[in-house]
Amino acid sequence: MRMKMYLSLALGLLSIILCINAKCDLTGQWQNDLGSNMTVYVDKNGLIVGKYQTAVSTTNETILESPLVGYQQSSGLPTFGFTVMWQFTNVITVFTGQCFRNETGQVLQTTWLLREESSDAKHNWMQTRVGFNVFYQIP
Numbered sequence: 001m002r003m004k005m006y007l008s009l010a011l012g013l014l015s016i017i018l019c020i021n022a023k024c025d026l027t028g029q030w031q032n033d034l035g036s037n038m039t040v041y042v043d044k045n046g047l048i049v050g051k052y053q054t055a056v057s058t059t060n061e062t063i064l065e066s067p068l069v070g071y072q073q074s075s076g077l078p079t080f081g082f083t084v085m086w087q088f089t090n091v092i093t094v095f096t097g098q099c100f101r102n103e104t105g106q107v108l109q110t111t112w113l114l115r116e117e118s119s120d121a122k123h124n125w126m127q128t129r130v131g132f133n134v135f136y137q138i139p
């Protein structure tokens with residue numbers, strides 16, 4: 001009888017621990033389906049800071065590591081948004097997405113808008129691109 005009580009207590013504790021661990025968090029290292037890497041840190045207020053090393057570029061400039069900043073919500077599968085300030089071109093990219101869990105780890109499903117600079121307003125209409133990328137956590 002007592003054994004049974006201890007067992008259910010232990011199982012209860014275990015499920016609480018697993019539940020805490022099951023919370024998605026952007027803190028860590030990520031690689032997306034294009035081979036781009038990012039390192040992210042999220043503070044207790046949900047503020048995201050990190051750096052982004054892209055594998056692809058719309059310019060021929062030498063690619064440089066670039067800073068990113070944004071926010072993550074605090075739910076179990078949080079939504080987030082961040083901006084990358086490219087260091088090698090006058091381009092800004094904003095990402096938005098959500099953190100999910102699969103069998104082995106965390107996955108970020110993202111949508112982004114990339115804004116290129118135009119020398120005149122006539123070309124404004126064609127300066128924004130949209131894309132979708134999946135990020136996998138690097139252990």
Ligand SMILES: *[C@@H]1O[C@H](CO)[C@@H](O)[C@H](O)[C@H]1NC(C)=O
Nearest residue numbers: 031035036037053054055056
């Ligand atoms: C991303 O990281 C991997 C593993 O460290 C590395 O092999 C790859 O070259 C990196 N990609 C870029 C674009 O730097």
Ligand SMILES: *[C@@H]1O[C@H](CO)[C@@H](O)[C@H](O)[C@H]1NC(C)=O
Nearest residue numbers: 057058059060061062089116
């Ligand atoms: C990059 O270089 C290639 C080959 O020189 C050229 O065809 C292309 O137009 C250049 N792209 C940009 C965005 O300057």
Ligand SMILES: *[C@@H]1O[C@H](CO)[C@@H](O)[C@H](O)[C@H]1NC(C)=O
Nearest residue numbers: 102103104105106107136137
């Ligand atoms: C699950 O997520 C992990 C970590 O992001 C990743 O390495 C793995 O490839 C993913 N598995 C599938 C089936 O997508």
